Amino acid sequence: MKIWIEKAKTIFCAVLLFSGFAFNVSAGTLHFGGEVNAGNITKISTIMNDPDDYLATPVTIEGTIVGVCEKRGCWMSLASDQRFQNLRIKVNDGDMVFPMTAKGRKAIATGELKKIELTLERTKTVMAHRAQKAGDDFDPSSVTEPMAIYQLNPSAVDILE
Amino acid sequence: MSSTTNWYKLNRSLHRDVGYFCVGLILIFSVSGIAVNHKDDWNPNYRVDVTHIDAAGTQWHEENDSELILQVLSHVEANVEVKASYWSAKDEFKVFLKNGNNLSVNLATSSITYERIEARHIFQAFNRLHLNETKESWVIFSDIFAGLLIFLALSGLFMVKGKYSPLGVKSLWIGLGILLPAGYIFL
Structure with a gap:
């Protein structure tokens, strides 16, 4: 019996040891991926004014984190310098995992801006959601053209303290 | 053998x-x-408790973010530090707290959503x-x-x-x- 208790203790300690490696330390700056290009930040509003101009080369953006993917941590929304505007940064599941508790902290992200062409149906859904959020009325028949949305696929992200 | x-x-x-x-x-x-x-x-990484608070009758200080934050906080808990705030829409204001919790107020309906986040x-x-x-x-x-x-x-x-x-x-x-x-x- 005593031997079994000792074995159980060893196993329990091993589990704790392994899990200890994996704890996410949330204090201080959190680094994901490579090095951010903090010396060359472009305002989100500048990018969103002419997003197609920024598709070819990597860009670096900065903003307060105002949204995080709750279950996978696979995206974050960064607030723009312009009111009501934000830009989503999105990674493949597991490539970077952004903590939900990072909301409200500042982040710098370097990566490529991607253009996603929506179908007309999807465009209506997105527009309806935006109108609902803004408290505006929305008539789906008023949308006749599909739109595109933009998101940053980051190669490096720093979440600042 | x-x-x-x-x-x-x-x-x-x-x-x-x-x-x-x-x-x-x-x-x-x-x-x-x-x-x-x-x-x-269910969320395997965080426990998220959402509480909806009715703040009907509040005259919101929409032109002054600092005062608006104080108004929002007065409906929830005292002695919390604010990390940042953000206008996500013209009627929606978010307050991010240093303890990891978040508040979102809809000024049109005077309803506050209080999100408490606890890591698992x-x-x-x-x-x-x-x-x-x-x-x-x-x-x-x-x-x-x-x-x-x-x-x-x-x-x-x-x-x-x-x-x-x-x-x-x-x-x-x-x-x-x-x-x-x-x-x-x-x-």
Whole structure:
């Protein structure tokens, strides 16, 4: 019996040891991926004014984190310098995992801006959601053209303290 | 002592010791596997409690963010530090607190949504390992672990001789273990 208790203790300690490696330390700056290009930040509003101009080369953006993917941590929304505007940064599941508790902290992200062409149906859904959020009325028949949305696929992200 | 007996003894000893070594990781991966399998039903990394507060009758200070923050906080809890605030829409103002919680006020309806976030530390740690968020060295370790699991599976076939060996009636279990996943793939 005593031997079994000792074995159980060893196993329990091993589990704790392994899990200890994996704890996410949330204090201080959190680094994901490579090095951010903090010396060359472009305002989100500048990018969103002419997003197609920024598709070819990597860009670096900065903003307060105002949204995080709750279950996978696979995206974050960064607030723009312009009111009501934000830009989503999105990674493949597991490539970077952004903590939900990072909301409200500042982040710098370097990566490529991607253009996603929506179908007309999807465009209506997105527009309806935006109108609902803004408290505006929305008539789906008023949308006749599909739109595109933009998101940053980051190669490096720093979440600042 | 015959060489056959020795081989069986060695196989059983290795199976036992490798099994002991793998217990911790098998538990971690199994628990995390169940957790992330059901991520649509619950959040495996955070406990999020959402409370809706009716603040009807409040005259919101929309032109002054600092005052607006104080107004919002007065409806929830005192002595909390504010990390940042953000206007997500013309009627929607968000306040992010240093303790990780968040507030969102809809000025049109005077309703406040209070989101309390609490990390599930153990699950988070297990999930980080399972989903390989730590990368690099963990990849090597996971590969070794996968190899050990393969060894456990194969060595398990040679643990018992005679009536209960995998060549006897117990082969039904092996067949079932292969047929069930095969069924999911091909049916």
